[in-house]
Amino acid sequence: MILVECKSIPTSESYFITTPIYYVNDVPHLGHAYTTIVCDTLARFMRLDGREVLFLTGTDEHGQKVEKSANLSGETPLDFTNRVSQRFRELTKKLQISNDDFIRTTEQRHIQASQAIWTALNQSGDIYLGSYSGWYSIRDEAFFSENELIKPKGSSGQLLAPSGAPVEWVEEPSYFFRLSNWQQRLLDFYDKNPSFILPESRRNEVISFVSGGLQDLSVSRTSFQWGITVPGDSNHIMYVWLDALTNYITASGYPDTGSALFEKFWPANIHVVGKDILRFHAVYWPAFLMSAGLEPPQRVFAHGWWTVEGQKMSKSLGNVVEPFELVERFGLDPIRYFLLREVPFGNDGDFSESGLVHRVNSDLSNDLGNLSQRVLSMIFKNCGAALPTPGEFSEDDNTLLAKMGGLLKQVRTAMEQQLCHRALEDIWVLVRAANTYVDHQAPWGLKTSDPERMNTVLYVLAESLRHTGILIQPFMPNSADKLLEQLGVPDDERDFSHLNKSSCLVPGKTISQPEGIFPRILNDTHF
Ligand code: ME8
Numbered sequence: 001m002i003l004v005e006c007k008s009i010p011t012s013e014s015y016f017i018t019t020p021i022y023y024v025n026d027v028p029h030l031g032h033a034y035t036t037i038v039c040d041t042l043a044r045f046m047r048l049d050g051r052e053v054l055f056l057t058g059t060d061e062h063g064q065k066v067e068k069s070a071n072l073s074g075e076t077p078l079d080f081t082n083r084v085s086q087r088f089r090e091l092t093k094k095l096q097i098s099n100d101d102f103i104r105t106t107e108q109r110h111i112q113a114s115q116a117i118w119t120a121l122n123q124s125g126d127i128y129l130g131s132y133s134g135w136y137s138i139r140d141e142a143f144f145s146e147n148e149l150i151k152p153k154g155s156s157g158q159l160l161a162p163s164g165a166p167v168e169w170v171e172e173p174s175y176f177f178r179l180s181n182w183q184q185r186l187l188d189f190y191d192k193n194p195s196f197i198l199p200e201s202r203r204n205e206v207i208s209f210v211s212g213g214l215q216d217l218s219v220s221r222t223s224f225q226w227g228i229t230v231p232g233d234s235n236h237i238m239y240v241w242l243d244a245l246t247n248y249i250t251a252s253g254y255p256d257t258g259s260a261l262f263e264k265f266w267p268a269n270i271h272v273v274g275k276d277i278l279r280f281h282a283v284y285w286p287a288f289l290m291s292a293g294l295e296p297p298q299r300v301f302a303h304g305w306w307t308v309e310g311q312k313m314s315k316s317l318g319n320v321v322e323p324f325e326l327v328e329r330f331g332l333d334p335i336r337y338f339l340l341r342e343v344p345f346g347n348d349g350d351f352s353e354s355g356l357v358h359r360v361n362s363d364l365s366n367d368l369g370n371l372s373q374r375v376l377s378m379i380f381k382n383c384g385a386a387l388p389t390p391g392e393f394s395e396d397d398n399t400l401l402a403k404m405g406g407l408l409k410q411v412r413t414a415m416e417q418q419l420c421h422r423a424l425e426d427i428w429v430l431v432r433a434a435n436t437y438v439d440h441q442a443p444w445g446l447k448t449s450d451p452e453r454m455n456t457v458l459y460v461l462a463e464s465l466r467h468t469g470i471l472i473q474p475f476m477p478n479s480a481d482k483l484l485e486q487l488g489v490p491d492d493e494r495d496f497s498h499l500n501k502s503s504c505l506v507p508g509k510t511i512s513q514p515e516g517i518f519p520r521i522l523n524d525t526h527f
Pocket residue numbers: 019020021022023024030031032034035060244245246247272273274275276277304305306307313
């Protein structure tokens with residue numbers, strides 16, 4: 001029996017991936033779930049591909065916005081952050097996120113790392129004391145110059161940040177970071193590292209922003225208390241974004257840059273963020289790191305924005321999609337599949353229940369669900385519940401086997417560019433080809449006329465399910481497990497090094513009674 005070999009890269013290369021750390025001013029919603037699910041899929045993919053992964057997520061707990069929310073709920077900031085942070089931790093459980101670490105910026109290890117980076121910036125001569133007078137948006141936790149603001153027509157005169165958040169005038173003593181000195185070095189860095197910012201369109205936006213000139217950045221606040229004290233000046237707390245960005249190096253062991261952890265995982269391979277916070281990650285963060293004598297991350301991917309039924313998600317519109325409830329209603333894997341497949345990664349997307357139901361029913365129930373149910377039931381009924389022994393392969397068999405053999409390479413290329421939707425499209429080319437193959441070969445008609453041929457056809461189909469099952473593990477871990485379980489693929493033969501002929505299914509091995517893996521979502525059950 002000749003199966004086409006797909007060479008997998010045996011590598012123990014490290015892979016450090018991060019989500020943004022989420023503000024605890026509010027409970028988690030679909031947007032947070034989205035970024036976290038994408039990162040989880042990438043982390044799982046890299047582990048199955050033999051990489052040593054550090055996958056980090058967590059919560060951003062300091063700053064004026066969080067202090068304000070704590071006051072509003074009548075709690076101390078620490079009680080408040082303990083409570084809401086826990087909700088984000090529960091979300092990672094509900095979504096079965098495989099993070100290796102969950103960081104909170106109120107932890108001692110992070111306070112130590114933040115003060116250490118401050119000291120390093122100061123020692124490199126990039127920090128000076130001055131005073132800030134200008135506009136600040138608490139919702140964005142960001143400073144804006146007058147020319148960036150929007151004055152809505154016919155409004156009361158309330159100026160807004162580009163995000164639509166109100167700004168207020170702030171005047172206070174402040175330390176500054178000499179960002180203006182970093183303009184050329186940042187431009188050189190972008191030039192030398194063309195895939196530092198993805199997608200390409202966002203890279204161009206950042207380059208044009210930096211080319212327009214950079215002003216020094218206020219990096220401390222004095223008008224409230226909830227933050228990390230500036231080393232040597234207890235009147236100031238660190239600007240929340242300097243504190244927050246530092247979480248990525250805290251988790252890699254900073255300030256112990258000689259530690260095995262730091263050496264293995266820093267610089268991070270990728271920070272995945274929403275497009276709203278790209279400037280902080282692609283401009284301020286590499287400047288802070290270079291100033292502190294550290295390497296910038298290898299990539300920042302800024303993904304697009306989800307709206308709901310065509311509208312911005314907002315509490316006032318009452319359309320905030322709650323991920324806990326969504327998973328309860330539709331199941332985890334259908335939600336993961338929809339989010340990962342529906343929108344080309346990087347683009348904006350619209351969430352609607354009809355879109356979700358359509359996508360799940362057509363790709364999961366019809367395409368993969370029917371394929372696996374048909375093939376496994378035929379093996380169960382017609383081959384005495386044991387994997388059949390194939391005979392000589394025909395040209396059609398070899399064509400389908402070759403598709404399986406070449407798939408990992410294609411999927412890997414997509415995942416190295418974070419294109420989860422493309423990887424799924426590639427896998428579904430195999431699923432659809434296998435469905436067409438079943439229809440053409442019609443194994444149900446071969447039982448009496450040519451049982452040997454039926455065995456070969458069902459064996460090739462079972463191999464296509466094995467390849468599909470192994471490859472969908474990062475995207476839909478539970479469904480993949482069920483499929484591989486039903487095929488009898490041992491637990492230790494499920495990583496990508498087994499996508500080759502030497503790990504092919506063993507004829508004669510018994511299979512269990514097949515059960516549907518992807519139930520159709522019936523509209524009347526849910527609406
Ligand atoms: O910005 N569509 O935290 P945050 C897609 N603490 N993604 C969305 C989304 C939507 N509608 N809404 C939110 C912060 N997100 C800072 C980060 S990192 C050092 C500090 C996701 O709670 C997206 O990833 O406001 C976005 O960047 C992030 O949530 C913002 O989360």
